Amino acid sequence: MSSLNNKVALVTGGGSGIGRAICEVMAREGASVVVVDFNAEAGQQAANELQQGGCESLFVQADLTRDEQVEAMVSACLERFGRLDCACNNAALSKGRGPIEDFSRDEFEFALEYSLVNTWLSMKYEIAAMRQAGRGAIVNISSNASLKGDPHNTPYATAKGGVNTLTMSSAGELARAGIRLNAVSPGVIRTPGVQKYIDDNPSVEKAMNRASAIGRMGEPEEIAEAVAFLCSDRASFITGQILSVDGGATVKMGG
Numbered sequence: 001m002s003s004l005n006n007k008v009a010l011v012t013g014g015g016s017g018i019g020r021a022i023c024e025v026m027a028r029e030g031a032s033v034v035v036v037d038f039n040a041e042a043g044q045q046a047a048n049e050l051q052q053g054g055c056e057s058l059f060v061q062a063d064l065t066r067d068e069q070v071e072a073m074v075s076a077c078l079e080r081f082g083r084l085d086c087a088c089n090n091a092a093l094s095k096g097r098g099p100i101e102d103f104s105r106d107e108f109e110f111a112l113e114y115s116l117v118n119t120w121l122s123m124k125y126e127i128a129a130m131r132q133a134g135r136g137a138i139v140n141i142s143s144n145a146s147l148k149g150d151p152h153n154t155p156y157a158t159a160k161g162g163v164n165t166l167t168m169s170s171a172g173e174l175a176r177a178g179i180r181l182n183a184v185s186p187g188v189i190r191t192p193g194v195q196k197y198i199d200d201n202p203s204v205e206k207a208m209n210r211a212s213a214i215g216r217m218g219e220p221e222e223i224a225e226a227v228a229f230l231c232s233d234r235a236s237f238i239t240g241q242i243l244s245v246d247g248g249a250t251v252k253m254g255g
């Protein structure tokens with residue numbers, strides 16, 4: 001039996017990269033999928049392709065930093081499908097790298113807003129829907145940047161550290177309400193954005209491959225498999241965990 005049969009799943013940032021792969025694996029596992037993105041073209045296209053593959057899907061355009069749009073995203077899901085069983089808060093935006101003292105307040109706050117506050121805001125409305133049902137599973141997408149830091153990318157790493165704490169703290173609070181919360185922490189994943197960076201700077205590819213113990217970058221589907229598992233009832237006793245899916249980058253000898 002497929003692990004998400006009859007479940008309704010919502011995926012933020014589902015129009016591109018890892019989020020898109022999560023939508024596809026959730027659909028393959030039998031879920032109906034709500035694709036959320038502020039990029040209407042990419043999000044609608046993802047939802048259309050899921051639909052063509054036989055998945056009941058809905059695209060909702062929302063900017064996850066806007067309270068009323070996040071509330072409307074969950075309302076749209078409830079209106080169409082009547083419930084919300086699982087949610088993956090995947091969307092994040094980062095821009096700019098550099099010495100920590102050179103970031104402006106606006107840049108630091110941007111990282112928090114688009115990679116941490118958006119996650120909390122999504123959880124706020126998802127949890128309200130799940131509490132009513134007495135069950136649910138949420139997976140937040142973190143980053144290995146949160147685990148040991150990421151020099152010259154500190155605002156983003158800090159925001160993702162917040163995502164981990166948000167996940168653990170809420171998991172303890174919501175366990176008795178039947179809601180499980182976990183995070184998946186990707187290593188370097190070959191998304192279109194990362195591929196573009198490699199195309200522009202070919203010399204970085206070797207180092208990206210060497211960052212993992214396995215010796216290569218991950219594929220978006222490899223993150224999606226972990227998310228689908230954590231959302232499924234197969235993970236019924238797992239909550240409050242930060243799972244690195246990184247080809248062993250965090251246990252690599254000498255690094």
Ligand SMILES: NC(=O)c1ccc[n+]([C@@H]2O[C@H](COP(=O)([O-])OP(=O)(O)OC[C@H]3O[C@@H](n4cnc5c(N)ncnc54)[C@H](O)[C@@H]3O)[C@@H](O)[C@H]2O)c1
Pocket residue numbers: 012013014015016017018019036037038039042062063064065090091092093114118141142143144185186187188189190191192193194
């Ligand atoms: N690619 C990697 O190597 C890598 C590594 C570690 C962590 N991550 C994390 O994985 C997640 C997905 O990354 P990706 O590389 O697939 O990114 P991506 O840029 O390819 O996709 C992100 C999607 O989210 C959407 N989005 C961003 N902010 C939004 C907002 N406020 N409202 C609505 N939609 C929004 C974008 O339009 C886009 O479609 C992110 O949380 C990222 O931090 C990625």
